[in-house]
Amino acid sequence: MNNKEYPLLQVRDLEVAFGERRRRFYAVRGVSFDIYKGETFGLVGESGSGKTSIGRAIIRIYPTTNGEIIYKGQRISGKIDKKLDCRVTREIQMIFQDPMASLNERAKVGYIVAEGLYATEKGLSREERERRVHEALLDVGLLDEFASRFPHEFSGGQRQRIGIARALVMQPEFIIADEPISALDVSIRAQVLNLLSKLQKERGLTYLFISHDLSVMRFICDRIAVINKGVLVELAHTEALFQCPLHPYTRLLLSAVPMPNPVYERNKKVLTYDESIHDYSVDKPVWTEISEGHFVLGNQKELAEYKERIGSVCPLPEDSFGVNVLPQTKAQEK
């Protein structure tokens, strides 16, 4: 994948809050990350951690209360002009979790897929619109005659494909996939994952992949950010994160992933994470790049520990940039 150096989307100090004054609840606080063109960026956390809120803030369903979101160098959070709004609506698309709930039961598949075109490309002739709907359906491995049927006639996997076709018909550049396979059977999961990676290869799509399941993320994501209670705690290349998880919360998530090996599972200990182990009363935590592309949240004392661990325990991850920086020498330099 080229164009790695060009951030398609930049999130800066994002805050999403709900409610007023005393009852104000901060779903996301101070989150910053870049997503590069052509990559799959994973966002992992438990339910209630704010991962979906971030996705929704990017696609402008939720208002951002602070910070900004920059898409292709232009701010898209807050008030933006109509032309940009229309462009963003077209270029950023979303795939939803539950294929049973996210399709309009009373509309035919053809209309469901075409709905975005009605809104953003008003001048389109009927033939042209139908052609694009059929193309999108074929691209996701469905038949074009399905356009005249209703969603209830399809299985879960086929419905999720319709959801993907609905995103594709807009010819997007950036797709937010919010738990796209959690509601699917294992055998269908593989089909949908393969379809997503195939589309990425063919069209150079960029994905924000939101999930709670790290085993799926390892397979599909280039980089992964871990979020807990609205705050990012660690961000790294997939291999680096799996070989050398630093933050205790990341380690907890990794230990919870079920593996298909009875011998390993019987001896496995699921770690627990208690926030009180962090003493942030004096020494405030900071978001630091601890080694090439590996960010972690911690105070000075913790960061020193993490640095030691990254130097001693972890072998050098073969990261996808191909930049060979020995973490050990890097740690010594500092």
Added chain:
Amino acid sequence: MSEVILRTEDLNVKFSLRGRVLHAIRGVSLEVYKGESLAIVGESGSGKSVLTKTFMGLLDQNGWVDSGSIWFEGNDLAQYKTEKEWLTIRGKKIAMVLQDPMTSLNPLKTIGKQIGEALELHQGLKGDDANKRIQEILLDVGIKEPARRMKQYPHQFSGGMRQRVVIAIAVACQPDILICDEPTTALDVTIQAQILGLIRDLIRKYNLTCIYITHDLGVVANVADRIAVMYAGDIVEIGTSEEIFFSPKHPYTWALLSSLPQLGVKGEELFSIRGTPPNLFNEIKGDAFAPRNPKALNIDFKERPPYFDISDTHKVRCWLQDPRAPKVEPPQVLERISTEGGNLYEQ
């Protein structure tokens, strides 16, 4: 482990839907041993839930046990007709935990009352005795401050905590068999690990026999002593956990294991099973998996394979085990189970 607590013999279950008959369970013979935990794995529509529902008389109105028997404590459950008969079994001897904790609790009753209902119905406990027992059970399922929590309503609990309450209700009357029907599908990975741990602890503490239903083979390595793989209303392979994960024999088991994302290599295509499960309205000829199996033999389309014994505990319904069949090696990716499967990251 050797005592059989529940046995089905050539069980057939049918449903009538819009004038047509659907053959959901096609001759299942299964033995469940006392104290074990048996996992039943299969895609949606494979009949895994229907099979266990027949053990509790919970089939929908349009379904019936067509032939075969279910032996439990010397009685044939397949002959049970009335609710009165079923109430001697349901909840008391065999209890069930369902998939979605959001819908299986009554939102208008405190959780103490909901557990109390089961205690009063089956054990006649009331008042202070019941309260004491409810608090014990809540502690057992890992809910702290039971005296305060039992007065709360389901909406005051998180998803994982609600599933703990559902499990508390199920084990309240100390059943012999606990059926868990996808208990963690609606939950996060971290909560899932906790609930799986809890179920394992309870099996030991209450001396339960557990039947665990799931579509995800990745999950069962943790809880199962034995695994039965179901396809199109039939058990195609059954064996101990080790046998199923380390030396699976049926092409369908191979396919299920190969499609696990845990075993996938990044940048390569993940294995996926082609086609869809067979339509059970139609008569199935031969091996039900044959149309989706790229390496199916000719006989797979003609005659239903019998069970071949691989070991005392391992049986498979597949023609590949016939001495006349060609030798087909399991897919390469399965080797990653022993290498990669236990090595997500070093703890």
